[in-house]
Amino acid sequence: MSVAVPMPAAVPSMAGRVVLVTGAAAGVGRGVTEAFGAAGAVVALGVRRPEAARDAADAVRAAGGTAMVLRCDVTDAAQSAAAIAAVVEAHGRLDALVHNAVSNRSSEPTDFESASLELWEEHASVSVRAAYRLAVQAHPHLKASGGALLLMTSPAGIEGSAPLPFYSAVKAAQRGFVRALAREWGPDGIRVNSVAPLAVSPALEHLKATDPERVARLEGLVPLGWLGDPAADIGPPSVFLCSDAARYVTGQTLVVSGGRFTGL
Amino acid sequence: MADEGTTVVVGGDRGIGRALVEALAARGRAVGVVPSALDLADADAVRAELAAAAGDGAMTTAVLAHLDPAGFVATPLVALDEAAWDAAAERSLRAAVVVLQQIHAVAPDGAAVVVVLPTVAGVGVPGLVPLCTAVEGIRVMAKALARRWGARRITVNTVEVELSAFLLGDDEPGAGVDLPSVPVLGSPALPAGSVAADVAGLVDLLGSADAAGLTGALLAADRGTVMLP
Numbered sequence: 001m002s003v004a005v006p007m008p009a010a011v012p013s014m015a016g017r018v019v020l021v022t023g024a025a026a027g028v029g030r031g032v033t034e035a036f037g038a039a040g041a042v043v044a045l046g047v048r049r050p051e052a053a054r055d056a057a058d059a060v061r062a063a064g065g066t067a068m069v070l071r072c073d074v075t076d077a078a079q080s081a082a083a084i085a086a087v088v089e090a091h092g093r094l095d096a097l098v099h100n101a102v103s104n105r106s107s108e109p110t111d112f113e114s115a116s117l118e119l120w121e122e123h124a125s126v127s128v129r130a131a132y133r134l135a136v137q138a139h140p141h142l143k144a145s146g147g148a149l150l151l152m153t154s155p156a157g158i159e160g161s162a163p164l165p166f167y168s169a170v171k172a173a174q175r176g177f178v179r180a181l182a183r184e185w186g187p188d189g190i191r192v193n194s195v196a197p198l199a200v201s202p203a204l205e206h207l208k209a210t211d212p213e214r215v216a217r218l219e220g221l222v223p224l225g226w227l228g229d230p231a232a233d234i235g236p237p238s239v240f241l242c243s244d245a246a247r248y249v250t251g252q253t254l255v256v257s258g259g260r261f262t263g264l
Numbered sequence: 265m266a267d268e269g270t271t272v273v274v275g276g277d278r279g280i281g282r283a284l285v286e287a288l289a290a291r292g293r294a295v296g297v298v299p300s301a302l303d304l305a306d307a308d309a310v311r312a313e314l315a316a317a318a319g320d321g322a323m324t325t326a327v328l329a330h331l332d333p334a335g336f337v338a339t340p341l342v343a344l345d346e347a348a349w350d351a352a353a354e355r356s357l358r359a360a361v362v363v364l365q366q367i368h369a370v371a372p373d374g375a376a377v378v379v380v381l382p383t384v385a386g387v388g389v390p391g392l393v394p395l396c397t398a399v400e401g402i403r404v405m406a407k408a409l410a411r412r413w414g415a416r417r418i419t420v421n422t423v424e425v426e427l428s429a430f431l432l433g434d435d436e437p438g439a440g441v442d443l444p445s446v447p448v449l450g451s452p453a454l455p456a457g458s459v460a461a462d463v464a465g466l467v468d469l470l471g472s473a474d475a476a477g478l479t480g481a482l483l484a485a486d487r488g489t490v491m492l493p
Contacts, residue, residue: 132394160408160409169361172401175385177397179385179400180384180385180395180396184341
């Protein structure tokens with residue numbers, strides 16, 4: 001998937017910087033970690049099952065970065081606190097935290113009218129409550145480094161998706177969180193931004209093999225003509241927002257969708 | 265003027281909701297109230313109250329004008345424990361899910377749903393991170409529902425009012441006195457007026473046949489203050 005597409009040469013440098021990415025084992029999270037690796041960063045991969053992140057960690061190393069894998073179920077406050085503490089203990093600092101993890105059911109069409117609050121909780125606990133919790137837990141370290149918090153949101157959180165109403169709501173909630181927290185933490189020297197990506201997912205990879213015509217139709221909706229590669233297309237803009245190159249950018253959502261979504 | 269039928273205001277017992285109920289009544293509308301005091305995460309209770317508030321008429325317009333008061337108490341995010349975060353952010357989101365589900369169950373085809381929110385999330389307000397989180401989540405939830413419910417000709421739109429106006433006339437904690445100012449570029453473009461009357465006019469319009477083609481929109485009843493997006 002991501003290894004087939006070459007990384008752009010001009011990824012901003014993150015040499016000497018330490019980044020924690022949640023949900024880093026697959027999809028966009030894995031791609032973003034690879035881009036941070038290409039930028040020369042120390043990348044901590046926060047995942048629920050460390051054994052599932054071995055390939056992703058190898059990809060970070062192959063790209064030129066340093067990788068460490070940490071157990072970090074973001075719905076478990078103790079685990080996320082321990083993961084952040086382990087990163088700082090191992091490397092002495094935390095320069096960026098990227099919250100990418102989403103509910104396993106995030107791409108599952110939801111019948112809003114009859115959906116349960118238990119399902120809502122699955123979405124909200126990962127996207128909304130964990131964003132609050134990770135931010136608070138990382139705050140002293142990001143303040144010390146003059147670092148950045150980055151949330152991976154979604155175009156659905158801007159436009160509102162009919163089949164994904166819960167996902168749309170929690171991803172929009174993240175954007176409200178980002179705007180307000182950017183203003184609150186600006187005086188601490190911490191930048192807070194989000195990326196709304198359109199990217200190839202493992203599900204789409206499968207679809208490519210089984211229904212290439214449908215994938216071609218989806219690609220036809222993208223002005224640039226292809227669905228984003230998690231590493232080569234979504235990664236560099238994500239690195240940019242966490243790098244010194246974006247030191248004057250905060251409170252923003254960068255839509256990385258090949259021009260598919262222009263309504264922000 | 266809106267079609268005949270009842271306008272039910274969820275949260276019509278306080279703040280902008282209460283003021284809106286009075287303003288709609290002054291315009292001659294039949295108005296019912298579902299109070300904020302109700303447990304808005306209790307689907308059965310919400311549905312029963314909606315039906316009762318509609319009375320003998322059909323609920324042709326439903327207004328959601330409720331956010332948990334805890335969200336309006338300005339607090340740095342790092343000072344919030346998990347319970348405080350839940351009260352200030354997630355409780356309002358859960359209430360919106362349940363209330364909107366039950367509005368869909370009770371409302372007839374062709375009804376208008378109006379969500380009233382404060383103009384905080386478009387710009388972001390320091391000290392009110394949980395409120396901004398909830399408000400933007402609910403606003404885009406309404407857009408997703410506008411797409412879903414269009415087949416039943418149910419429109420879903422959002423009206424935003426200034427932060428202080430949302431709490432209009434209330435004595436809730438933080439109401440009107442300790443609120444942080446919303447970062448805006450300038451004063452309202454229009455002279456001051458009655459927020460409740462402004463919103464009532466828009467609710468009436470959105471509930472009328474004249475607005476049958478408008479859904480998923482954000483209308484700012486702030487006299488030209490924020491002007492986003």
